[in-house]
Amino acid sequence: xxxxxxxxxxxxxxxxxxxxxxxxIILFSATILGIIFGAMPGLxxxxxxxxxxxxxxxxxxxxxxxxxxxxxxxxxxxxxxxSILLNIPGTAxxxxxxxxxxxxxxxxxxxxxxxxxxxxxxxxxxxxxFFLASFAPAIAKMALQFTSFEFFLLAFFGILISGTLxxxxxxxxxxxxxxxxxFMSIIGRDRLQFFPRFTFGLSQLDGGLELVPVLIGAFGIxxxxxxxxxxxxxxxxxxxxxxxxxxxxxxxxATHIVRSALIGVGIGSVPGIGEDIAGWVSYSAAKNSSxxxxxxGKGEYAAVISSETANNACxxxxxxxxxxxxxxxxxxxxxxxxxxxxxxxNPGPMITFEHPTFILEMTAILLLASLAMWxxxxxxxxxxxxxxxxxxxxxxxxVGVLCVIGSYSLGSNVFNLxxxxxxxxMAYFMQEMGYPVAPLVIGVxxxxxxxxxLRRALMVSQGSFLPVITRPVALLLFLIxxxxxxxxxxxxxxxxxxxxxxxxxxxxxxx
Amino acid sequence: MMDDVLxxxxxxxxxxxxxxxxxxxxxxxxSGNLRKVMDKVQLRKKDFITSIxxxxxxxxxxxxxxxxxxxxxxxxxxxxxxxxxxxxxxLGVGFLIIIMGIVLCNRAIxxxxxxxxxxxxxxxxxxxxxxxxxxxxxxLVIVAYVYLYIPxxxxxxSTMLCLMVFxxxxxxxxxxxxxxLFTFYLVGCLLFLGLFLMKADKQLNKSFLYTTDGLxxxxxxxxxxxxxxxxxxxxxxxxxxxxxxxxxxxxxxILIPSFKYFLLVPLPxxxxxxxxxxxxxxxxx
Numbered sequence: 001x002x003x004x005x006x007x008x009x010x011x012x013x014x015x016x017x018x019x020x021x022x023x024x025i026i027l028f029s030a031t032i033l034g035i036i037f038g039a040m041p042g043l044x045x046x047x048x049x050x051x052x053x054x055x056x057x058x059x060x061x062x063x064x065x066x067x068x069x070x071x072x073x074x075x076x077x078x079x080x081x082x083s084i085l086l087n088i089p090g091t092a093x094x095x096x097x098x099x100x101x102x103x104x105x106x107x108x109x110x111x112x113x114x115x116x117x118x119x120x121x122x123x124x125x126x127x128x129x130f131f132l133a134s135f136a137p138a139i140a141k142m143a144l145q146f147t148s149f150e151f152f153l154l155a156f157f158g159i160l161i162s163g164t165l166x167x168x169x170x171x172x173x174x175x176x177x178x179x180x181x182x183f184m185s186i187i188g189r190d191r192l193q194f195f196p197r198f199t200f201g202l203s204q205l206d207g208g209l210e211l212v213p214v215l216i217g218a219f220g221i222x223x224x225x226x227x228x229x230x231x232x233x234x235x236x237x238x239x240x241x242x243x244x245x246x247x248x249x250x251x252x253x254a255t256h257i258v259r260s261a262l263i264g265v266g267i268g269s270v271p272g273i274g275e276d277i278a279g280w281v282s283y284s285a286a287k288n289s290s291x292x293x294x295x296x297g298k299g300e301y302a303a304v305i306s307s308e309t310a311n312n313a314c315x316x317x318x319x320x321x322x323x324x325x326x327x328x329x330x331x332x333x334x335x336x337x338x339x340x341x342x343x344x345x346n347p348g349p350m351i352t353f354e355h356p357t358f359i360l361e362m363t364a365i366l367l368l369a370s371l372a373m374w375x376x377x378x379x380x381x382x383x384x385x386x387x388x389x390x391x392x393x394x395x396x397x398x399v400g401v402l403c404v405i406g407s408y409s410l411g412s413n414v415f416n417l418x419x420x421x422x423x424x425x426m427a428y429f430m431q432e433m434g435y436p437v438a439p440l441v442i443g444v445x446x447x448x449x450x451x452x453x454l455r456r457a458l459m460v461s462q463g464s465f466l467p468v469i470t471r472p473v474a475l476l477l478f479l480i481x482x483x484x485x486x487x488x489x490x491x492x493x494x495x496x497x498x499x500x501x502x503x504x505x506x507x508x509x510x511x
Numbered sequence: 512m513m514d515d516v517l518x519x520x521x522x523x524x525x526x527x528x529x530x531x532x533x534x535x536x537x538x539x540x541x542s543g544n545l546r547k548v549m550d551k552v553q554l555r556k557k558d559f560i561t562s563i564x565x566x567x568x569x570x571x572x573x574x575x576x577x578x579x580x581x582x583x584x585x586x587x588x589x590x591x592x593x594x595x596x597x598x599x600x601x602l603g604v605g606f607l608i609i610i611m612g613i614v615l616c617n618r619a620i621x622x623x624x625x626x627x628x629x630x631x632x633x634x635x636x637x638x639x640x641x642x643x644x645x646x647x648x649x650x651l652v653i654v655a656y657v658y659l660y661i662p663x664x665x666x667x668x669s670t671m672l673c674l675m676v677f678x679x680x681x682x683x684x685x686x687x688x689x690x691x692l693f694t695f696y697l698v699g700c701l702l703f704l705g706l707f708l709m710k711a712d713k714q715l716n717k718s719f720l721y722t723t724d725g726l727x728x729x730x731x732x733x734x735x736x737x738x739x740x741x742x743x744x745x746x747x748x749x750x751x752x753x754x755x756x757x758x759x760x761x762x763x764x765i766l767i768p769s770f771k772y773f774l775l776v777p778l779p780x781x782x783x784x785x786x787x788x789x790x791x792x793x794x795x796x
């Protein structure tokens with residue numbers, strides 16, 4: 001397709017979606033639901049997308065994607081409500097917003113802060129949408145040149161980098177989580193020879209572990225346990241009058257917006273790490289580049305704008321590897337992958353052949369979702385904030401019941417529940433011991449890709465690993481993997497210190 | 512950036528946690544580095560245990576793969592070579608798990624985790640924050656709901672009971688009530704477990720339709736009465752009790768018909784209550 005044809009298809013998709021009443025109802029309902037999920041401390045975007053997935057089984061793919069992407073966009077934005085009004089981030093993505101958002105609310109500028117986050121989130125999402133539309137088809141085309149070796153290394157790299165960047169304690173704890181995820185992906189009949197592996201004679205395990213119950217268990221149950229066990233209490237929300245778009249302040253902070261959006265898209269496109277890291281990195285970048293870094297933490301508009309632009313721009317970024325390579329860029333994107341599979345859409349390089357307009361359709365949905373989010377944020381913020389009065393001991397058990405019925409609904413199978421509970425409990429204890437959950441989920445998702453492609457690659461090369469060195473992309477990926485592992489060793493750290501010291505000494509000597 | 516992260520964590524911790532600690536412990540805990548070191552050693556102790564489990568698990572994976580999955584033999588008429596074998600990937604993963612286990616174990620030993628583990632073998636730590644009981648409460652409700660009630664009892668009734676117990680455990684916000692309600696629910700669950708293990712439920716249901724549903728409903732009523740007795744005389748808690756009761760019934764009444772009649776999901780067990788819903792629903796057709 002030429003660029004003009006693509007633009008034509010894109011706008012026709014936008015109009016097709018926007019002039020369908022059913023779609024509009026789904027768009028706004030899911031956005032409001034997303035904002036509520038994001039605003040409620042303890043509920044996350046991932047959990048929101050996971051639970052909504054269970055309600056979309058009966059919908060067509062387009063309507064399901066409208067619901068899920070709107071929920072995703074709404075939830076990432078909604079986190080700013082409780083960050084600004086309560087000083088408790090509704091989602092991890094909005095944690096950086098709380099640092100300056102709450103002091104603004106204390107000064108009586110909660111309405112202005114919410115207006116800024118609403119507009120910044122919309123701009124962030126739109127920039128992410130632009131990158132998705134521009135880069136995804138090109139990446140998908142490039143990925144067609146990949147052979148099995150590249151795909152195996154890509155899957156392995158995805159798990160490794162996700163473990164490296166999300167681990168709160170030791171880096172290799174992230175890798176261990178990824179390996180456990182890989183083990184979970186092995187359970188069931190292998191896809192090349194249909195040999196049962198680790199099924200222990202249970203016929204229910206023959207098809208492998210269902211992705212949706214695993215995801216709901218891994219993200220939902222630890223959340224419920226943590227909130228109720230640690231007695232999360234929500235204080236009185238700060239009052240505000242009106243939420244205004246605040247375009248003037250936005251224009252004044254254009255540099256921060258562009259930088260944060262680029263950071264958001266970049267971080268979003270790295271497998272497994274999501275909006276929270278994007279928010280923190282862009283906050284830090286805004287502080288470092290500011291002429292008055294001392295105002296950060298005391299109610300600085302640039303800080304709020306930066307973190308909110310980045311976390312929403314991350315959505316578009318996370319969809320790029322998801323659609324083109326089948327590798328989710330963030331935990332909610334992992335859930336989207338599950339939903340796409342349920343609707344018989346297999347993301348990856350072949351997507352442009354199997355569903356030629358799908359990427360453009362997703363871009364159009366993302367565009368509409370960002371507009372719906374902005375309109376809802378400006379008009380309904382005051383009403384949505386009322387949900388913050390519901391105490392966690394009431395809504396968390398209801399979320400628990402939703403997790404159960406949601407997991408069960410997939411195939412009306414009670415075995416899904418038997419699976420969801422142990423996965424959830426295991427994920428909770430892993431989190432308690434400093435293991436991240438995202439690499440585990442990425443491991444479950446990318447495991448089959450790694451397994452099949454490794455064996456296919458070796459089949460073609462007759463057991464030789466030489467193509468890893470002879471193929472340029474494979475070699476590049478292999479070197480990155482080696483470097484990621486080597487950078488965690490003592491030898492590397494000592495070497496780095498020595499090099500640093502030598503450079504310093506040379507600079508001093510020159511002076 | 513790290514400073515900002517730490518500050519945000521501290522802010523969050525201050526506003527989120529309401530664990531009341533005795534003053535000396537509080538002072539000790541807040542005395543900076545000591546807490547960090549103690550937490551780290553405690554974490555490494557857990558890491559030491561995890562590393563042993565990981566090594567054992569990795570060995571199990573390798574042994575299972577070598578004994579149960581063909582590496583070179585014929586399977587389904589296809590001759591295997593090692594590089595196409597379904598055992599290749601599990602073997603690699605198992606091997607990596609062992610290596611990671613060893614690395615983690617090494618780190619845990621270096622940071623004093625193994626020593627702490629050996630010390631704590633003879634000593635029992637008491638939980639003063641009540642977190643363990645809250646955790647057990649959550650686990651009991653989830654496990655009983657999924658493994659005990661859902662496969663055997665009317666789904667509407669199971670959900671209502673689960674919500675009633677779950678909300679009352681935490682919404683009353685009283686550790687003494689949590690303990691009493693936990694014991695009451697646990698005893699009830701154990702009785703039902705005994706009943707189900709002896710397969711007496713099937714006999715009872717054969718003799719009189721929906722007998723087990725009736726028994727669980729009686730248990731649900733007993734739980735309501737018991738929790739009401741507990742909050743007797745306290746205005747605030749009485750109000751909370753009413754909210755708990757409403758919130759256990761209303762979401763069940765919205766969720767279950769929505770899934771059954773709008774999303775057309777056949778529920779796990781459709782017993783007395785769902786039968787009643789069917790009668791009401793189809794009488795309006």
